[in-house]
Amino acid sequence: MPLPQQDNPWPRLIDERPRTYRLKTPRHSAVAVELGGAGDLVKIKIRVSRSIDMVLGMNTARVLDLSTEEAWAIWAALSDGLGAAGEPPDWANGPLPALGLDGQPLPPLPGALPVEPF
Known part of the structure; x- marks a missing residue:
């Protein structure tokens, strides 16, 4: 599915700061995506919550180290595939x-447009 093309009057800001995005599922599994700069690897960690693993303190995270191209390919495949499965659940929307x-939210880049429409 091609990405929609729009004329953007503002230059796109590329954020080269290392950052992480995390999301937990209702069943307490967790997905973390670690991003660096444009040429850095993308790391995806998927931890499946199992009661025995919590008791034993085992690390059951599966880790994928991907190139930026591979990460885009996964994004495209998941967005098209899951889009055909219906609307995203409330816990995954937004x-x-x-x-x-340091695990704290990153401040906006200088010159970045506000998140909310003006």
Whole structure:
């Protein structure tokens, strides 16, 4: 599915700061995506919650280290595939905050447009 093309009067700001996006499912599994600069690897961690793993303190995270191209391919496949499955659930809908290396939300880039429409 091609991305929609629009004329954008503002230059696109590329955020080169390392950042993480995290999301937990209603069944307590967790997905974390770690991004760096444009040429850096993309790391996707998927931790499936199992009661025995919590008791034993085991790390059951599956980790994918991907190139930027591979990450875009996964995004395209998931967005098209899941889009055919219906609307996203409420817990997965909406923007996720970008977290810095310290786990705190990243401040906006200087010159970035506000998130809310003006």
